[in-house]
Amino acid sequence: MEDMIYTLQDYMLHTESITYIIMGISLICVVGFWLFLTGTEED
Amino acid sequence: MVIFEGSLSHKAFHSKMDKTYLAEHEPLVFGYAKAAAMVLFGYFVVKLVGVAAGNHWHLLGTPYGIWFLVEVLGFVALPCFLFTIGSRDQNLGLIKFTAALSVIGIVLNRLNVSIIAFNWQKPLCERYIPSWMEVMLSIFMVTCLMLVFRFIVTRMPVFYEHPDFKEKHH
Numbered sequence: 527m528e529d530m531i532y533t534l535q536d537y538m539l540h541t542e543s544i545t546y547i548i549m550g551i552s553l554i555c556v557v558g559f560w561l562f563l564t565g566t567e568e569d
Numbered sequence: 570m571v572i573f574e575g576s577l578s579h580k581a582f583h584s585k586m587d588k589t590y591l592a593e594h595e596p597l598v599f600g601y602a603k604a605a606a607m608v609l610f611g612y613f614v615v616k617l618v619g620v621a622a623g624n625h626w627h628l629l630g631t632p633y634g635i636w637f638l639v640e641v642l643g644f645v646a647l648p649c650f651l652f653t654i655g656s657r658d659q660n661l662g663l664i665k666f667t668a669a670l671s672v673i674g675i676v677l678n679r680l681n682v683s684i685i686a687f688n689w690q691k692p693l694c695e696r697y698i699p700s701w702m703e704v705m706l707s708i709f710m711v712t713c714l715m716l717v718f719r720f721i722v723t724r725m726p727v728f729y730e731h732p733d734f735k736e737k738h739h
Binding site for chain 2: 541556559564565566
C-alpha cells in the first residue's frame, strides 16, 4: 500500500529518512571505495 | 581540468619542459586522478542526496530527468569509475581521456544550468538563447586567455628552472 503524504511533518519525515539512509550507506561505501582505489599501492 | 590542461601543455610545450618537470609529471597526474575519483564520488552522493531531499524521484522518468541522469551517470559516475581504474592500473592514457570527459561534463553542467534547463517551464520561443555575438565573445575570451598563457610560458621560467637561479632553492 502506498504511503500518503498529508502534512509537512509527513513529507519531512519521508524525505529526511531516505536522505539519512543514503548518507549512511554512502559513508560505508566511501571506505570500501577508498580501499579499492588504493588497493594496488605499495607501502 | 589540471590533468587536461597539463596534457595539452605537454603536446604544445614539451620542448620547454626540463627533466625535473617531466619526471614529476606522471606521479602528479596519478595523484590528481585519485583525488578526482574521490571528489567525483562525493559529488555523485551530493546529487543523489539532492534528489532524495527534494523527493524528486518521480521526475527522473521525465525527459529533463533522463537528461539529468545522462549528466550524473555519464559525466560524474563514469569518470569516477574510470579515474579509479586509471589510478589503480597506472594507466595514463585512460586518465587523460577521463579528464577530457570530466571537462565536457563541467561544460555540460554549466550549459544545463544556464541555458538548457533555465526557465524550462516556458515555451522555447520565450527562453534565453545566446546570440551569435555572445558565442563569439566567449570564443574571443578563451582565445585571449590561451594567447596570454602561451605568451607567459614561452617567455618565463614556468616549465623549467631559470638558469640564473638553479642553485637557489627555497
